[in-house]
Amino acid sequence: MNKPVLSQEVLEKRQAHYRKIAHLLIEHYGYPEWRQHLPPVDELVCTILSQATSDTNRDKGFYSLKARFPDWESVRDAPVEAIQQAIHSAGLSNMKAPRIKSALQFITDTVGDISLDFLQAMDINEARHWLTQIEGIGLKTASIILLFCYNKPAFPVDTHVHRVTRRLGLVNENADATKAHYLMEQIAEPENFYADHLNIIRHGREVCKAQRPRCEQCFLKTYCQYYQKLSDGESQA
Numbered sequence: 001m002n003k004p005v006l007s008q009e010v011l012e013k014r015q016a017h018y019r020k021i022a023h024l025l026i027e028h029y030g031y032p033e034w035r036q037h038l039p040p041v042d043e044l045v046c047t048i049l050s051q052a053t054s055d056t057n058r059d060k061g062f063y064s065l066k067a068r069f070p071d072w073e074s075v076r077d078a079p080v081e082a083i084q085q086a087i088h089s090a091g092l093s094n095m096k097a098p099r100i101k102s103a104l105q106f107i108t109d110t111v112g113d114i115s116l117d118f119l120q121a122m123d124i125n126e127a128r129h130w131l132t133q134i135e136g137i138g139l140k141t142a143s144i145i146l147l148f149c150y151n152k153p154a155f156p157v158d159t160h161v162h163r164v165t166r167r168l169g170l171v172n173e174n175a176d177a178t179k180a181h182y183l184m185e186q187i188a189e190p191e192n193f194y195a196d197h198l199n200i201i202r203h204g205r206e207v208c209k210a211q212r213p214r215c216e217q218c219f220l221k222t223y224c225q226y227y228q229k230l231s232d233g234e235s236q237a
């Protein structure tokens, strides 16, 4: 898709709005310093496993796969059924097992071995383009790998970030996750993407929950479009 472009005036307003929100998030949750979560190929496999499942089941599937096979070459060369068995607890194993196998094969065919270290030297657009050539790796997954493994300026938009940023009016209510991703990359400061991303997720999990957001206890309510609408609705009722 074409990246959404905001007028200079709207962009500056959103950036100013976001600065206040990001500041409060840091005040409440701290400033998480970047650290590599997993080596890049592990992260790629883990993100494939994370599709449509809980973190707990993703981790069960991931560690069971690591325990069953000594290295990624063995996973690449294993029968799909054996991978499927190992990742059973992550769910959708019939879809995820062939994806993992073909991703490892794609890396081998293109790079010569199973390593993603070369991405470090690429710029963000080039690296993102390379990763999204792999079947099953979309914008979100590629951005997670680039941010968490290399601290590159990518702003992954998962379900929590999507919901919270729309409620806060940082992105339009009807923006899909892709649009929200490109908007957040324009609104937030690249050097804070990692800390902001983690803080927004934490806020989405602990306070701005999908079903029942805890607006009354929320330290962002003064800046929240959703809360504003809710209050306006109540005062008119």
Ligand code: SF4
Pocket: 167, 168, 207, 208, 209, 213, 214, 215, 216, 218, 219, 220, 221, 224, 225, 226, 227
């Ligand atoms: S006020 Fe409510 S909707 Fe707005 S960010 Fe806080 S919890 Fe979410």
